[in-house]
Amino acid sequence: MNSSIEITEAVKLADKLIARTREGKLAWEASGVMLMALPTDPSGATAFTTTLEGNLKAKVSIVNLGQDEQLAFSLVEFDPRRIDGHDLISIVHDESLSSDKDVLSVSIEKDPSFGYDTVEDRHLAGLLTDLYRLARRSALKIDGSVEKALSYLDRIAV
Secondary structure, three states: OOOHHHHHHHHHHHHHHHHHHHOOOOOOEEOOEOOOOOOOOHHHEOEEEEEEOOOEEEEEEEEEEOOEEEEEEEEEEOOOOEEOOEEHHHHHHOOOOOOOEEEEEEEEEOOOOOOOOOHHHHHHHHHHHHHHHHHHHHHOOHHHHHHHHHHHHHHHHO
16 A cells, blocks of 8 residues: 555656656666567566666556556665676675665556545556556657658658
8 A cells, every 4th residue: 555655756756757758868678578578579568667866766567466457666776786686796705685775666556446546546547657658668669660660651652
């Protein structure tokens, strides 16, 4: 269950992430690829991340829970010395791995059958849906592909 403070913080962060993504200032990467997809094919991704200010990562994802879908959003502080989940010092010195620190983590049902509990919940769900779609378009470079297709169609139409 999310607290009202977490909802308020998530709304502020999601709103700014949407704005920066639309401006082209943030690039997203696919991070949750479905098992059926090839590792080199991110089109089956269910989660997207972007790095902020050195050691902060934002992540937005859709999680299927039976017939319900949850929108999940998190802000994580990570150790920049880690590569693919392994701490470089730990690898060399066989020390215990340090873990990432969750700064903020919220999830909300995408389309609840009985509606949202509060107006803030509905607003957050709308923002996370928009953010997820923008992050997906950014990670999969959809806008560039659409532009190429439009350009090609314009050339053959002449």
